[in-house]
Amino acid sequence: MRRAIAFALVFLGALPSLAQTQHPPVAGDPKEAWKEKEDPLRAKGLTACSVGDRVTASYEGQWVPAEVIAVDAGAAYPCKVRMDGKPEAADLSFAAWMLRQPAGAKP
Numbered sequence: 507m508r509r510a511i512a513f514a515l516v517f518l519g520a521l522p523s524l525a526q527t528q529h530p531p532v533a534g535d536p537k538e539a540w541k542e543k544e545d546p547l548r549a550k551g552l553t554a555c556s557v558g559d560r561v562t563a564s565y566e567g568q569w570v571p572a573e574v575i576a577v578d579a580g581a582a583y584p585c586k587v588r589m590d591g592k593p594e595a596a597d598l599s600f601a602a603w604m605l606r607q608p609a610g611a612k613p
Contacts, residue, residue: 551603555585561605563587563598571608 552561559574575597576586583599 550606551601552605552607553602555602555605560608561585561587562608563589563600563605565589565592565598569606572605574605 555561555574555577557574557577561572561574562569563572564570565572570592571590572587573590574585575588578584578586578599581599583601583604585602585605586597586599587605588594588597
């Protein structure tokens with residue numbers, strides 16, 4: 507029994523030194539990490555939207571044809587779209603950069 511207690515104390519004594527191991531620094535500020543994923547999307551997205559624009563929006567992992575049905579210039583996601591074939595309840599709002607021109611549309 508004493509050996510088990512002695513072993514446990516030796517083992518537990520080593521844990522703090524393991525916890526204090528230095529980890530390699532992470533490149534960049536973690537608060538800015540989301541921008542790395544977002545910037546390529548911004549480059550491909552629209553710069554603005556208008557009511558009636560035909561666009562392509564990401565929905566459930568696929569690019570779906572949609573139409574801009576409303577624009578609220580003061581909102582974070584001002585472009586409200588209705589996906590083709592989806593009910594009114596499925597309307598979503600996006601920032602313009604999150605939308606794409608439909609396939610085959612001229613830039």
